[in-house]
Amino acid sequence: MTRSAILPAPLFISSALHRQPVATPPHPLAVLRAPLAEDLARALGWLTDQQCRAAPQATRAALERFHSPAYLDALAQAETLQDLPTADKRLFGIGVESNPIHPALYRRPAVAAGGTMLAAELTAAGGVVFFPCGGNHHAMPARASGFCFINDAVLGLMRWQSLGLTRIAYVDLDAHHGDGVEAAFAHQPNILTISVHEAGRWPRTGVASDTAQGVLNFPVPAGFDDAGFDHLLHATIIPALIAHQPEAIMLLPGADALADDPMARLSLTNRALWRALASIRPLCPRLIVLGGGGYNPYAVARCWAGLWAILTGQPIPTTLPGAALDVLAGIRYFRAEGRNPPPRWLTTLAD
Numbered sequence: 001m002t003r004s005a006i007l008p009a010p011l012f013i014s015s016a017l018h019r020q021p022v023a024t025p026p027h028p029l030a031v032l033r034a035p036l037a038e039d040l041a042r043a044l045g046w047l048t049d050q051q052c053r054a055a056p057q058a059t060r061a062a063l064e065r066f067h068s069p070a071y072l073d074a075l076a077q078a079e080t081l082q083d084l085p086t087a088d089k090r091l092f093g094i095g096v097e098s099n100p101i102h103p104a105l106y107r108r109p110a111v112a113a114g115g116t117m118l119a120a121e122l123t124a125a126g127g128v129v130f131f132p133c134g135g136n137h138h139a140m141p142a143r144a145s146g147f148c149f150i151n152d153a154v155l156g157l158m159r160w161q162s163l164g165l166t167r168i169a170y171v172d173l174d175a176h177h178g179d180g181v182e183a184a185f186a187h188q189p190n191i192l193t194i195s196v197h198e199a200g201r202w203p204r205t206g207v208a209s210d211t212a213q214g215v216l217n218f219p220v221p222a223g224f225d226d227a228g229f230d231h232l233l234h235a236t237i238i239p240a241l242i243a244h245q246p247e248a249i250m251l252l253p254g255a256d257a258l259a260d261d262p263m264a265r266l267s268l269t270n271r272a273l274w275r276a277l278a279s280i281r282p283l284c285p286r287l288i289v290l291g292g293g294g295y296n297p298y299a300v301a302r303c304w305a306g307l308w309a310i311l312t313g314q315p316i317p318t319t320l321p322g323a324a325l326d327v328l329a330g331i332r333y334f335r336a337e338g339r340n341p342p343p344r345w346l347t348t349l350a351d
């Protein structure tokens with residue numbers, strides 16, 4: 001158990017299993033995501049092996065703290081057979097509704113869960129961990145949803161609880177409502193869940209009129225930009241966090257609220273998410289930063305590498321070293337914009 005010591009510096013958790021896309025074009029997940037951010041951070045000289053931990057695969061017993069045995073059986077069966085009976089596909093949302101069956105269908109989300117739970121253990125006494133492979137915020141106890149199979153965020157928050165933390169905040173800035181996490185803790189007012197997401201977009205939950213105790217939802221219109229975001233953050237979200245007095249905060253930044261993302265119509269720059277992290281970081285002694293959605297690999301890599309820079313106090317450079325340019329030049333993106341990417345995707349970190 002690693003809970004006894006306060007982390008002296010931020011740690012980065014990575015997963016080799018996430019170095020393969022889980023789908024083929026035109027599925028939005030036919031891109032690399034978190035490993036690109038890791039590679040970019042390493043190329044910038046911001047990340048060494050000493051700062052990294054490997055995400056372990058969560059045990060079956062750990063997954064059953066949130067997920068049903070029958071659902072986990074179906075996930076494992078689908079990984080082995082690369083198929084499922086039609087009735088089970090429909091029942092569990094596996095292999096339907098854009099939740100693709102792939103060769104690591106059970107292991108990969110189980111590793112994400114293990115990583116987020118490890119992050120909770122590492123930060124139990126205080127500290128900061130970044131785990132960009134984590135953030136599968138839509139997964140439900142007995143159903144895959146929104147490309148998410150195992151809800152590592154829920155399991156990480158539950159891990160914090162099992163280690164004795166009671167007042168916790170979850171902040172979800174992904175373009176889609178953090179429905180799975182909200183549902184898991186909606187009846188626990190000590191766990192404040194906050195979600196900012198595009199109004200009317202799938203899964204269409206998280207309307208502002210939801211008034212459950214410990215749940216704050218901010219549906220925002222298409223075109224929502226940095227000025228609107230900064231105002232919402234400082235006028236409402238930060239005061240709500242301060243009032244809640246959390247012992248620990250889990251932040252799911254996503255990268256699909258960025259203007260460059262193809263899946264939503266919000267218009268943030270990566271600088272808005274970096275400022276948000278810088279503002280949230282000092283609010284409590286324990287912080288886990290996950291990844292979440294984000295379907296433009298150039299935007300994901302640049303945004304999430306920058307999050308690590310914020311956590312570790314690195315200035316964001318205006319010109320990138322050759323090794324970082326090489327990482328960006330090596331990105332593959334199947335959409336039309338990916339065939340002729342704008343120069344800023346290839347040469348800059350900040351939007």
Ligand SMILES: [Zn+2]
Pocket residue numbers: 174175176254256292293294
């Ligand atoms: Zn999303």
